[in-house]
Amino acid sequence: MGGNTVGVHAFRNVPSMKLGSAEMKNWNGKLMLLGAMGTLAMSVAAAEAAQLTVISWGGAYTKSQTEAYQKPWMAKTGNTIVSADYNGGLAEVKAQVESKNVTWDVVDVETSEAISGCNDGLFEKIDASKLPKGDNGASPMDDFVPGAITDCAISTIAYANVFGYDSTKFSGDKPTKVADFFDLKKFPGKRGLKKEAKVNLEMALMADGVPAADVYKVLATKEGVDRAFKKLETIKGSIVWWEAGAQPPQLLASGEVTMTTAYNGRLFTPAVTENKPFVIVWDGQQQVFDTWAIPKGSKNKDLALDFIAFSTSTKPLADQARYIPYGPARKSSAPLVGKFQDDKTDMAPNMPTNPANMTNAIVQDVKFWADHYDELNERFVSWIGK
């Protein structure tokens, strides 16, 4: 009978826990936690220095931001910052804005999402002309690289979607071109790709011989899209899909794939700090800006603006490169970029913006994706489902 009681008890408890699915629960839990933190922030704010909730992508990336932006800002203003992680996407922001219970003050989003979120009224408009001048005296509009400033978001860094390989897996020739990624005969093994239309379609076209400058022109036509999917089809059976930025280095390290696309910083860090045999191929790299945006209705809007102005000024942007090889969005930061935190590795050659890495590179066209995101993703999702 004793056993039976245990069974009954545990059993009754479990379905409610499972039915919502763990991720949903996790998500709700995070929201609730953030909600609680937001309320706490408000009640504290009245009494003493204010508290800002800053959301980013976690891991080495958030760490680089904490060191270069958050800590100096907190020291300067006396305010505190609560950091939390998310996995991209606008769902949480949308939920907060639509329920008029905004607990996030600053969110790190990719430019394309910053634009579509801006279109959907999820983010506050930011007047970029009020940002501080560069350390060399350049006005902010001139100092930021083209495309770094949008209506609702200010870029901090440019990262690159690259592909990398495990150098121990190929004894003879090593992959050097984006076309090699699709060459299963010469370079056997599985391929890791992000489960999204963006990046993959451009990569497929470049591998198929489309010059970098024409990629979006070709992709805007029906034939171009067919061509990209046809190229992807050639390796479909060997693809392992990843979704979070931390997965590709794991897939490479475990030997599950021999080549994978990744954010360049995610391959750099294990290669340098853990001596993993990962090699980045810069041919066909696709640069994307990461930006700060303020969810519409944030209760600390002015403070959030102050934080954004501070963190996107010349020195903090350059400081961040000490922790992760992502290129600063301001031109005036570039000369200040020095060595990695180990004080040995030069950062410049590892930056996506390094001229030697830019011989065949594109900058993700956010306007193109604003127009075609739904259509191409729909087709992409149905393609991988089949």
Added chain:
Amino acid sequence: MHPTIDQKALTRQLATAERRNKIKAFLLVLPLLLFVLASFIVPIGSLVWQGGYSDTFANALPETSKLLAAWDAKSPVSEELVKSFVTELKASKLKDPATPTRVATVVNRELSGSVSKFKQVMNASDLASPYKEKLTALNGEWEKPDLWRAMKIVSPSFTPRFYLQAVDLRLTAEGDVKPEGDENAIHLLLFGRTLMVAALVTFFCALLGFPIAYLLAHAETKTSNMLLIIVLLPFWTSLLVRTTAWIALLQQNGVVNDFLVAIGLIDNDHRLVMMYNMFATLVAMTHVLLPFMILPMFSVMKTIKPNLVRAALSLGATPWTAFWKVYFPQTIPGLGAGCLLVFILAVGYYITPALVGGQSGQLISNIIAFHMQKTLNWSLASAIATLLLIGVLLLYWLYNRLVGIDKMKLA
């Protein structure tokens, strides 16, 4: 003698007492009722509602919506329609600056490229009468019917288009329904795959769970308690951890492959591919859901009297006949409950298949999550989710007809 009066008074008294009891009982269940209302009925109601209702367009451009409804989708658009569209779109910006682009996003789902064309209109400052000419001068696309047809499709607030899209059908501007193009048709395939995966997982859970439940129910209390804890142990571990553990076990350089290579069963160059395919999905899901099968079966088997099988044996039945004719039929309520639970849970699974399933790990719930998180097309996500819910309810009804829900024993 006035028995009737007495009786009336008595009845009244009785009724009062009963009513009081009823109120008390109602008050007792009230918290539960409110809970169910708040956590099930309202959300599910809004889910069904959102799948068929989307008023972004009609709210921003009410007059244009009316004119579009009257338009036949073929003849050239009238100056009146164009004028109303331009003025209302410009005016909608005053209420909320994001409205025009929000409307454009909705139209863009029907016709790619609409966002930039709407932006052109918003940025143009010289749009005045004659509107049609001016708009065409801005972009030749406005002369073609395509953009207007797309707007006609999205303009009604109440619309079947999301439900249609959820079953791979498209609504045309004329109001006809046509099948989705081959490139984009995916939902029916995934509904089918989801049901198949759920059915297979249920089958494997039943196959593996039955002997375990039998062992649990018939072992000595001490042993069975121990075993029960082992069965329940996974419940105390996060689902993600259990799923990731399977990745560590099954991947190319995983524990299983390493072991097989070490004992010489397979060659190092020909490691088994057990990860990122259907096999991995079935293994991981069966493992995660197995306790939901074992527990109801266990609680039912516990109540089966051993005397019955013994009696059958003493009357000359073979062990198999005694099991099959006497024991097994009595386990049906537990088996049924377990199957129903596992099946319903499996239908809604998506993290496990997404992580371990690779190409084949794309199930209908992944599409729902995709539209929730990536495209923000919550109406379509709601429509698919509603259909999934209806599917599950149908199965529940079928189960009730075949086995009978009153016979089901959860624990």
